[in-house]
Amino acid sequence: MGAPKKSLVLLAVTLIAGLAIAVDKEPEExxxxxxxHRSSKLAEARTAQKPVDFxxxxxxxxxxxxxxxKGVDPSKIAPEKGYAWAQLYEMAEMPKEVCDAAKVYLTTNPAPAAKFDAQIKMATACNTLKEIDAVIELIAKMSPSNTNQARTLASQTAYVFSESIAGAVGAEKAIAALHSVKKNVMAAEFSAQPADVAAKQNIAQMFAEKEADLLITLKRKSDAIKVLEEGITAVTAIGEDKGGLTRRLASKKTQINMVGTSAPALTSERGYGEFPGLEGLKGKVVLIDFFAHWCGPCKAAFPSMVEMYKDLKSKGLEIVGFTTYYGYYGTERNISKDDEFAKMKDFMAEHKMTWPVVYGERSNFENYGVTGIPHVALLDKDGNVSHIKIGYSEAGMKELRKKIEQLLAD
Known part of the structure; x- marks a missing residue:
């Protein structure tokens, strides 16, 4: 009697840099x-007490x-295996095939939660492929069936999809997409548990903040303020705001209202370098950088700032670093203000910061609507706030430099 047949036949094993993978395995395997393999590598790093080379x-x-x-035709896969293949194609960084495999899987009429998982993979892949019309159509149809899915769709729409949509077809269509997704997300089932209440509040805050950002690009300042006020009302209507979300939305209002007006004075206690006050810097283009010694994104931005300062100071750019006390530095805890201040000298040398760094009370942060750092306020030659930028990205720094050069040319 011959050997029993198996559902899959192992044809070959290929070695890739010491990694064994069976070519014809099922996708789940x-x-x-x-x-x-991932778990093994992480465990090895923990055992060796070495950082993981991600x-x-x-x-x-x-x-x-x-x-x-390898050798798999997405159009010929078994529909019920489509989601597993989509996962594998995603790991292989093959977005077109992710779309194709997920689309095949959706023909099986999966349960709502599984359907959502396939749709979000499709939308993400389509976004990578810049197939924006497909993204808009997909996210409008998605119905999250639980809190995690609602949070995922909200964050992806607010922070990823809306940016792509605005860049490709305009802010108006991005706002319309936000509205359609918001309707479906807020209709998801949220329990009365604190974690679900907080998630729903966070979602309301995300949508309000992103819509306000898009409205500002359309020069609809009053509409942006109204959306933020509605966001504050929505957060408080859901439950007690324990996460400071209303404060964040109020700070966003401060930032929006500030643009085009005279910059609030910076009250400094002490600092490094010469800082004559903002009044003394009129006639210059001034970049105020709110930062902290512990802030990774702040440090990531310094090389671009160093280059800008070197290239543009002679043309009229001034940078002012503004920070405050946190009671620690590195692994040292409960240190005095004097000791923390003293350590800034070496910090500045390490990051090649040749511009003034000023210490002051947190009220200065509040006056500029700072809720996260790095937070940059760009002032024109008349001392008016021209632009606010929060966070760090290479693209964002390039855009900031363009704005600075435009103000210098005026």
Whole structure:
């Protein structure tokens, strides 16, 4: 009697940089092998007490996924396996195939939660492919079935999809997409548990803040303020605001109202370098950088700022770093203000900060609507706030430099 037939036949094993992957395994088995490899590498790093080289690990995972999908035609996969293949294609960084596999899976009429998972993968892949019309159509149809899915769709729409939509077809369509998604997300089932209440409040805050940002790009300042006020009302209507979300929305109002008006004075206690006050800097373009010694994104922005200062100071740019006391530095805790201030000298040298750094009370942060750092306020030659930028990205720094150069040319 011959050997029993198996549902899959192992044809070959390919070695990739020491990684063994069976070419014709089912997608779930390849995913399991990849997850085991990831877990093994993380465990090895913990045992050796060494940092994980995530770049190398991600390359290995991609290589394993690429080998796993080798020779597979997405149009011929079994529909019920479509989601697993979509996961594998995602690991292989093949967005078109992710779309194709997820689309095949959706023909099986999956349960609501599984349907959502496939749709969000499709939308993310379509966004990568810049197929914006498909993104708009997909996210408008998505109905989250639980809190996690509602949070995922809200954050992806607010922070990723709306940006792509605005860039491709304009802010008006991005706002329309936000509205359609918001309707579906807020209709999801949220329990009365504190975590669900907080999630729903956070979602309301995200939508309000993003819509306000888009309205500002359309020069609809009064509408943006109204949306933020409605957001504050929505957050408080959901429950007690324990996460400071209404304060964040109120700070956003402060930022919007500030643009085009005279910059609030900075009250300084002491600092490094010469700072004559904002009045003394009129006639210059001034970049105020609210930062902290512990802030990673702040540090990431410093090289671009160093380059800007070197290139543009002679043309009229001034940078002022503004910070306050946190009671610690590095691993040292409960240090005095004097000791913390003293450590800033070496911090500035390490990051090549040759501009003045000023220490002052937190009220200065509040006056500028600072809720997260790095927070940059850009002032024109008349001392008016021209632009506010929060957070760090390479693209954001390039855009900031363009704005500075425009103000210098005026």
């Amino acid at each position: 390849v995913i399991e092998a990849i997850n085991k 770049n190398a690990l991600n390359r290995e995972i991609r290589e394993m996924a690429l080998e796993g999908v």
